[in-house]
């Protein structure tokens with residue numbers, strides 16, 4: 294293979310913003326940290342609106358959470374934590390500066406020089422270095438009437454302004470988009486275990502990426518709002534830069550934005566450079582002196598972290614490290630696993646059930662949350678119905694040979710819809726399975742009648758179909774044969790799409 | 795010496811438009827301000843005074859207890875639309 298410049302080494306670094314969603318108040322004022330779903334500009338005060346003469350007062354718990362996260366990421370904790378003003382003019386920033394941190398004259402940010410080990414890279418492992426971890430305030434949010442291109446002005450909502458963020462900056466140690474995804478999953482699990490940030494909340498974790506190939510200039514990609522899109526945006530940017538390099542076109546060092554609708558990066562028009570932010574020390578916030586014993590006291594308060602938990606699962610429950618990692622990567626799965634072992638002591642069997650069957654089920658269906666009623670589709674409502682006892686009973690029934698795995702999976706579907714215990718469902722199946730087509734027909738028709746919109750969605754969306762199936766299972770009190778019900782629903786959908794609108 | 799282009803750039807960062815004939819005036823005024831700051835550099839300060847710390851107090855923090863602010867803050871905003879504050883559209 295000839296070595297062209299476009300084959301040169303890819304370097305990717307991340308800048309991740311995590312909201313400390315477990316806090317009750319904002320970072321520098323007493324407004325509620327829970328800004329979601331509120332009327333615009335109702336969750337504000339003179340401090341977070343930057344009114345003249347107001348003074349910020351730092352939230353102690355925010356500092357504690359940031360130190361805990363820094364410890365979890367093996368950072369050194371700064372002995373003196375200070376804040377800086379980052380100056381820029383933008384309507385989402387009422388003071389025209391953001392209170393953040395900066396390591397200019399000494400280490401002032403909460404943590405520096407940390408690391409996170411990716412130990413599940415197809416058998417090998419790799420260390421990603423953390424350059425710094427700092428506390429800062431979230432800006433407000435902008436909305437537009439119609440689209441951003443046609444609107445004549447911006448509509449500003451400051452409810453989010455001043456919410457506490459932790460910014461984590463990595464060294465450019467990633468070689469591939471897939472490593473970025475692994476890192477973010479691992480970080481999300483750490484956040485969940487610490488209980489300081491719920492990554493599932495919309496906008497709670499946001500990410501910028503910087504990407505360069507070989508000796509070419511570095512490109513920043515901002516505005517990436519979901520974990521899935523980070524991998525996409527990075528992959529797109531690598532392809533774009535390689536294509537430029539292979540054609541001998543200069544790659545400009547610039548800031549680009551991720552356009553999630555078109556799934557491309559586009560050049561940003563603002564041209565602020567780092568020096569343009571005119572960082573200077575925030576005179577209104579006294580510095581925080583962190584003593585060794587304060588750090589040790591916080592370390593002692595920290596709950597078990599993912600690495601330790603994986604080790605314990607391997608040691609105490611004899612799980613493979615792969616299985617243990619899959620469980621721990623999603624804290625709710627690991628919690629469900631541990632709770633289920635209280636009802637049935639075959640831990641490996643339970644783990645197996647969760648990792649293959651339950652996880653598979655969630656991945657296929659969990660995101661269809663059409664009515665935002667938390668009904669049938671969302672993983673929250675699934676976890677409300679599938680309790681440790683359900684999982685333990687399913688594993689037990691399979692192990693005892695009473696049912697096979699395929700039946701067990703159908704029962705899981707039934708559990709999600711009805712919340713009934715698997716043992717009760719098996720009894721019901723023996724007694725009178727609603728298997729005859731005409732008995733089911735009336736239930737299926739009733740569901741289609743009541744759930745018109747889901748039915749129309751089902752023409753193009755498999756998750757909507759599953760939503761309908763859940764309703765059929767519920768109306769039949771779990772007595773319907775899910776396979777038969779599904780094939781009847783599919784038939785109805787097929788008829789509908791043939792018949793046109 | 796502050797140059798004309800530096801003033802132009804600062805005006806861009808502040809998102810204000812200034813007339814060409816004002817550029818020279820502002821450059822001169824900034825030079826005066828910087829000259830004053832240069833005087834501070836001549837001060838002899840001992841090593842244990844760190845000039846970038848402006849406040850003697852430390853560890854002043856509050857508990858994480860939310861308190862709602864009840865005054866209608868929108869009464870201070872000139873341009874509103876519903877509960878939103880209207881602002882100029884910036885190109886991203």
Ligand SMILES: [Zn+2]
Pocket residue numbers: 319322323324336337338339340341342455
């Ligand atoms: Zn406030």
